[in-house]
Amino acid sequence: MVRRVLARLLSGSLVLAGFGPLYLLAKQAITPELESFAWPPFWLPHRLTAAHLRAVFALSELRSVLARSLAVAALSAVLATALGAMLGYAMARGRRERAAGLGLISVTRLLPMIAVAIPLALALIVLGLYDTQSGIGLALVHGAVALPTAVLTSFSGFAGLPVELEEAAWLDGAGPLRAFFSVVLPAVRPFLAATFILTFLLSWDEFGFALLIQVTHRTLPPLLYYYTVFGDVGPASALALVMLLPAIAVVVMLRPMLGQTTALSALPGGVAPGERRDA
Amino acid sequence: MKAPTQSPLKPRQCIGLPAPRPASLLLAAVLLLSLGTPACRFEAKPRKRLTLALALFPGESSRYRRFLEDFERDRHVEILIVAETYADILYTVRAEAAAGRGVVDVAELDLALLGAARGGMRRLDGLETAQAQALFPPAAWQAARRRGHLYFVPGRLMWQAMIYNRLEVGRPPGTWEELARFARAHPGKVALKAARYDGLVCDLLPFLWGAGGSLRNPYAPGDYTALSFLAQLAPFLNPYSAVFREMPILEAQMRGEVWIHFNWPFAMSYLASKGLAPRFALSAPIPRGPAGRATVLGGGYLGIPKSAPHPRLARAFLRYLLSASAQRRLSRTLGWYGSLAPEAGSTDAALYAGFVAMAPYVRARPTIRNYLPLSERWQDAVRAVLFAGQSPQAALNELGQTTAASQLAPAAGPERAAEAAGDGLPR
Amino acid sequence: MSRSAARLRLVFTAVPLLLMGLVLLVPALAGLLIPLTGRGHAFRAYRAVLADPMFGAALRNNLLIPLLSLGIEFAGGFALALFVTWRRSPLVEIAVVVPFALPEIVLLALARFIFLPRGYLNGALLAAGGVPVDWLRPGSWLALLTVSVVDAWHVTPVVMLILAAGLRSIPAELYEAALLDGAGRLSLFRHITLPLMAPALASALLLRGFDAMRIFSTVLVLAGAEGTPVLSTYAYQLWSDQLAPGRAMAAASLLGLLVTVLGLAGLGLGRRLSRQRGSLP
DSSP, rough: OOOHHHHHHHHHHHHHHHHHHHHHHHHHSOHHHHHHHSSSSSSSOOOOHHHHHHHHHHHHHHHHHHHHHHHHHHHHHHHHHHHHHHHHHHHOOHHHHHHHHHHHHHHHHHHHHHHHHHHHHHHHHTTTTTTTTOOOOHHHHHHHHHHHHHHHHHHHHTTOOOOOHHHHHHHHHOOOHHIIIIIIIIHHHHHHHHHHHHHHHHHHHHHHHHHHSSSSSOOOOHHHHHHHHHOOHHHHHHHHHHHHHHHHHHHHHHGGGGTTTTGGGSSSOOOOHHHHHHH | OOOOOOOOOOOHHHHOOOOOHHHHHHHHHHHHHHHHHHHHHHHOSEEEEEEEOOOHHHHHHHHHHHHHHHHHHHHHHEEEEEEEHHHHHHHHHHHHHHHHHOOEEEEEEGGHHHHGGGGGGGGOOTTHHHHHTTTTTTTHHHHHEEEEEOOOEEEEEBBBBBEHHHHHHSOOOOOOOHHHHHHHHHHOOOOOOOOSSHHHHHHHHHHHTTTTTTTTTOOOOOHHHHHHHHHHHHBOOOOOGGGHHHHHHHHHHHTTOOSEEEEEEEEHHHHTTTTTTTEEEEEHHHHHHHBBBEEEOOOEEEEEEEOOOOHHHHHHHHHTSHHHHHHHHHHHHHTTSSSSSOOOTTTTHHHHHHHHHGGGGGGOOOOOOHHHHHHHHHHHHHHHHHHHHOOHHHHHHEEEEEEEHHSSSSSSTTTTHHHHHHHHOOO | HHHHHHHHHHHEEEEHHHHHHIIIIIIHHHHHHHHGSSSSSSSSHHHHHHHOHHHHHHHHHHHHHHHHHHHHHHHHHHHHHHHHHHHHHHHHHHHHHHHHHOHHHHHHHHHHHHHHHTHHHHHHHTTTTTOOOOOOOOOHHHHHHHHHHHHHHHHHHHHHHHHHHHHHHHHHHHHHHHHHHHHHHHHHHIIIIIHHHHHHHEEEEEEEEHHTTTEEEEEEEEOTTTTSOOOHHHHHHHHHHHOOHHHHHHHHHHHHHHHHHHHHHHHHHHHHHHEEEEEHH
């Protein structure tokens, strides 16, 4: 009896800890800022306003920022998914390729953002890719940053595929490249889709490189940072809600993952395939 | 100005895959948006586009846009404002100079960065007409010149004043003694922008000058007086002063964590836009020191980078900006009262009372090439006194030892006059 | 045929590695070397950084925060994993995953609203009859802890997912056999759960540890670059406030060296450990 009450209590507080902050965010987005500055804080909205949400969409800067964020994320996800599938396939089929891939992935995953971003900013300046309106330089960077994740996800797909599949295609007279496109790739579609979504979200959420490389033509995370530390509580909360939308996709994706290991390796901080076999 | 590169992706290939369904639907919507929006936005552009990189806060850009409407209509141009920090503007300008091509036509810089940025800017000789000259104090024009050439124009001028919570403070402290008494009576309610950046020097200088000290001479007796006063305030300052910059300190004021701090005039329009001024917050003069009052001149200098794509149009814009009527409208729409005071009796007059009262005491930071390292040494010295308990004398001695002689010696030539005017070097 | 397949694999390996090398590795190496090429003494930028007291504080925090953060997220993650496997409730499962699903910057903005001196947490304390606490007071140990908690908050769900997966992979027969032998609940945990989870735990711990050493945005948004300095924010502060790219690159490269050296050593150690464990029957 006591245990059940305790469990209820714990469940309740977990739900509160998970959703409570989101409630506060939503509350700040739809109440006048004076209520957000109040002390002691208001826990319930007293007056409602659509001004912040409207302001976020009316601001000339925001629409282009939103478009840029989406374009950068989409472009970098395509880049990472394509290159990740290439390397993932090579690693699944060749021992030396696997060693080379894992080696470089380990090193690049260890590099701190700031150690890359500052010299990279200087290099992009020279190349004319720094702070461009389209954000193409940032998309390239995000593509490279997301590559380890993409490689590991698609690797899990290719590794589960029997070699006989390609060999049969080769016997039918298809070259390795054609076999790859016509037989191998279609078989790992779900993994590619997962890769695309994950890398898209990586770019959508990425803050550090975006802060240093797109100083004028921003993406959403730095814009939210500036709103937050500038005390623009209302617009910041409204913008945060907009940024949340793709996060719903993550929850939808993560839920079925409770209980299966394969896809976990793809998460940032997840387990690399080399380490997982003995788990 | 080139249109943004169309992303060469074929999203349908990926969307058709058997991904988790709700996620892929969402993604489809997001992708369609991403493809549609930039195209609709950027393709129709019949007019020339002038790009201004200005140090505006998000809420200010829309008001600045309103101010620009006249110029846009008269000239048939479209003006794009990119709002960023002064440091970002400097990097952008440098980046564009290095790349040999750029987007920014007009860049706004803080006084502290003029020395560092001058090399990449076009000369603006001829813009300093008698009419324009009358708008700003001579010290402001002098800081924009070098070797007889003009590289910047003061587009808007700002200086600091004291911002206070009228409900909690009542009568704002007018002297150092009153400020110290208030701080002791209300621990944590007085704050300085004492993060490690040049804004700390802007908070320091009114005290340094108010005691007759000088940034370029760590051995001036006034320096010791000022630092001793700050050391006396230190235990009662808001502890978050160590990370406060312009906006976080203003946020603390908005939340009532801080009752007195020093800031630029935009703080008042910001507070007013949130409904907090004049109800809760007002401005007042910075407290008078033993050697008198002083305040520090801030940013708002505009220059045309060498890489600007439309230099002639940019020049025309600067000429327009330097007319008395444009300045009057700019002041009204944005609440910057640099060149003109608000009308007596208006709401703005009440809001900006402290800034108007400080106008006769405005002084400029030195625009020497090595200003940034000099500023950094002072930041470290003041932070050591405020937060590490170092004695003012020890901090000044260290400052004197580490500051290279080259930074202290006034530069030769015409710059000397400007620097002397800027920082009142006692030598 | 296998020859052309090998050629395909070579191209498929070379192109992605080239991109990663050019975009990530080359700039990092350049950042290491550029500060050496300035005027004056070759090591001037490095020496200036090393002599700066804020660098010392940043280095210390950079080592302490990962330790604290790891401790919190693994203790929390383990507890959550046990709880979620034990009590299967969809609502709780979603609530627990939410912090990871949020974009990092949204989570940090929220954390800021919560931990400000007049934020929601102090408001709740006040309402409960308590006294407000200075959660983020610059330079304080509490601020260090708060930053670590927020850093851990974001990744605890991932740790939980990894550990929950590990828990589910433990065959139920093992427990049943041990229960037949009369083992207690605690000894079940100590002698079956923990050892079987160890490899998953160890590798997750390693990777998360190096992630935590690269902490940047948590400090920048929450505590301010000077409040609880770490090497990343220190370098960013030099770049954006002091306009000193040379020193910024020197500081960033020192962090890069630290993480890479510790990381490669740690990965090697982890691989050896797991191999030893794998050789056990």
